[in-house]
Amino acid sequence: MKQQKQQWQCAVDATIQLSERERDQLERTFTVEYMDIHKATKQQLANFDMFLIHSKIPDTCMESFVKCKYIGIRAHNTDYVSSDLAHKLGIELRGIPQLGENAVAEHTFSLIFAVAKQLFLSSDNINEGKWRAGLQPNVELRGKHLGIIGYGTIGRAVASIGRALGMHTLIAASRTSAEDGSLSLEEVLQQSDIVTLHASTRGHTEPLINKRQLEMMKDGAILINTARGSLLNDADLEAALRSGKLMGAGLDVYPEEPYTNRGLYELPNVVCTPHLAFYTNETISSMNQHLLEQAIHYYNDRNGS
Incomplete structure (x- = not known):
């Protein structure tokens, strides 16, 4: 030995x-x-x-x-x-x-709740003595359409939580397979109130979500990424957030890590965590x-x- x-x-x-x-x-x-x-x-x-x-x-x-x-x-x-x-x-x-599907799914919804319920903005208001000034009404998740892009073990766990909350889940068909009742990527983006990314980067040489796809999304929608940073063009996301196209975003992964784009992660309607969705x-x-x-x-x- x-x-x-x-x-x-x-x-x-x-x-x-x-x-x-x-x-x-x-x-x-x-x-x-x-x-x-x-x-x-x-x-x-x-x-x-x-x-x-x-x-x-x-x-x-x-x-x-x-x-x-x-x-x-x-x-x-x-x-x-x-x-x-x-x-x-x-x-x-x-x-x-693929492991940690429950951990990542839970973290995905932590980001969804943080953005939809304006948790950090509300906390900042309290700390600054502003009470409810400048805050918009929160988003109620029940009845909302949850678009899931990437329907492996993590995507399925996310869907299960969404359904338990009374959300309608929309599944984007992949290029190699399609679930019964799945929709095209474009249809999911157009119909969803919240879009969450769980796709693989395999076979993707360009971001799956860039300016064109972001423009397809509903006004006031929320975007979540706990999959891979390379799936999303962060400059295009920043532009969509600054313009008011999207209500907010929750990010756990980035094109490069550690992430240094302060312009994006310092936006008040963005919640960022340091790639720790799996970290239990x-x-x-x-x-x-x-x-x-x-x-x-x-x-x-x-x-x-």
Whole structure:
């Protein structure tokens, strides 16, 4: 076992926090180093057979993975790294199953409630001694149309909560499949009072929602994104919010993270959170377990263990 550990050097990025039990599980198979991959030198990166990550790795960094055989990504989508470059370097990429659907669905509705009920604006008013001055009537969710773009496990969990609140759910058909009763993207945008994004970025080279799609939405609608920042053109969203086209937006994901577009996130009708919809003890534990088990299984398969 000791010899096997010397053969496989595994780097775990600083974005992944493992419990003592999880560290012990990983260290029984690999020699492990916990590090900030983005701050490592090319010489350091060249030493590892395996990387476990949960952050975007630029091509210039990944080109130093000269010894790497496997990258495990603690996410369902593998768009944290270039699949083309991984293939060129002979690196196996593997994400984990879609997990945390309840956590993300709950967070989605936290953003919906925060925007629809003007929670932060109301709190600011109280703090500033303004009481109800300048506030518009809140949005009552019962009876409203909830447009869901992306109907995987998370989209279904969101729909379930929406129906429990008495909302009418509208499902946008994907390019590869359609649910019974689903509508086109355009129809969902035109008919929905609240639109929430849960689509995959796979196959999308341009934002799914840009100026054209935003113009299709109802005046005074709300837009929520807890999927991927690249699905939404943030400059176009900012323009739609400033013009009064949309009532507000709730965002947990951004084109680049950490996000620095203060013009958007400082708007009074925008509620932002730092990509933490999935970030619960239960989901993190499940994600870590899948990440480690897949890495160990890959190693054992490759080495005939």
